[in-house]
Amino acid sequence: MATNVGGAPDQPQSEHETDQVSKNHNKEQGAKRKRMKERSEVWEHFIKEDLASGRQAICKYCGMSYKCGAKKNGTSVLWAHISRCRRKHVSMQLPKSLSGLTNLLFNRRNLEQVSTRERKPLRPGKVSPPRPVPSHIKRPPYVKTGSPPGIASGPEVHDERGIECMRASGRLAAEVLEYAGTLVKLQHILAELDFLNWQFSLQDSFYRDLIGVDLKVLMHALSLSEYLFLPRLPSLSDPLLDIPVTLPSKPGVKTDEIDEAVHQMIIDNGGYPSPLGYGGFPKSVCTSVNECICHGIPDSRPLEDGDIINIDVTAYLNGYHGDTSATFFCGEVDDEAKNLVQVTKECLDKAIAICGPGVEYKKIGRTIHDHADKYGYGVVRQFVGHGVGRVFHADPVVLHCRNNDGGRMILNQTFTIEPMLTMGSYNPIMWDDNWTVVTEDGSLSAQFEHTILITKDGAEILTQC
Helix, strand or coil: CCCCCCCCCCCCHHHHHHHHHHHHHHHHHHHHHHHHHHHHHHHHHHEEEECCEEEEEEEEECCEEEEEECCECEEEEEHHHHHHHCCCCCCCCCCCCCCHHCCCCCCCCCHCCCCCCCCCCCCCCCCCCCCCCCCCCCCCHHHEEEEECCCCCEEEEEHHHHHHHHHHEEEEHHHHHHHHHHHHHHHHHHHHHHHCCCCCCCCCHHHHHHHHHHHHHHHHHHCCHHHHCCCCCCCCCCCHHCCCCCCCCCCEEHHHHHHHHHHHHHHHCCCCCCCHHHHHCCCCEEECCCCCEECCCCCCCCCCCCCEEEEEEEEEEEEEEEEEEEECCCCCCHHHHHHHHHHHHHHHHHHHHHCCCHHHHHHHHHHHHHHHHHHHCCCCCCCCCCCCCCCEEEEECCCCCCCCCCCCCCEEEEEEEEEEEEECCCEEEEECCCEEEECCCCCCCCCCCEEEEEEEEEECCCCCC
């Protein structure tokens, strides 16, 4: 027997009333399930942090933070943010052959494959103003015209002079990238000095003896110290007092400091940093940390122990662009991250090895995708390799995934191959700056890139020292 909630005597109900009660009940249950689903989606999208002023909800993807429970015009600010954030998903039309089953197998991979290492989500830092370039440095046309980024039609095919210019710009980009990598490694070495219990003689020749005898690993990096303002080592305690030497732990180098060093080294060599001013990009290099797939804007965030960072350098020299990137380790990186980086490098090497005149471009994507699949990694579809030379981005569009695109490689042609692999989902999300692209699920991403020249014997890597 039913009981009336209000406590009044039960009244016989007509068939119509019974149906109405059933509809209302179903409607209430549906609304309840919807609220529960929304709540679940909110906490899949946000993480909680306890701050002095109360609990904060921080978006895993763009770093925005809100007070838990806050509402605006009666609507949860967290739910409203999710709607905006989702619109930042970078979308593209995938081939019809990529069915729902393919998506299930290759994108929504098992959660246990995603690294469980405790890592703070990447958040935007403070971006400094663009750095000046001397007036005598030749600028790419897009800097003056302010034209939006795009891909120029036609491949970049060169005569002998053009090939030599491409070799020069590629070599400069490679040297700058190698140097930028030492900044990441060097800061970690300096921080590790905190753990050493050495005693040194307080002689005038301290620094020379330190570099020449005890820390040979620093020799290469310190020979480039004109580009890096190294922190001064603190005064050492008197060895006669038998007090251990303890150096304070140093914060990691900031990505903005990497930008400063890259910018200065390129202009010192008569080149122009190609990213600066390209489609409004505000800095001279791209720095993509951890879950950032590509196009990270250098800012005030210091690198932390365990980070991985891709540094993408393009130098414009004598009217030609050289484009390259690599992923570097900061301090002690876990084995899962190391393996992702290693496999990404192998994908690039294997793709370059199959290149040559007459080879189909789609063979690059198949080679990369096959190797990534062996390790269960995702392959980013939306960002591609491209022709490069007198223009920054030209035909062909080089897909890094399996595809059926046409076209074959041409003798004396230059283009980039730049695979981006992910530990989890390959779907990207773009931040509000309209440049920074991160993985949908916050999983790590790695990338390597070379500019290559198609020769009669195969391919020549132009961006190596």
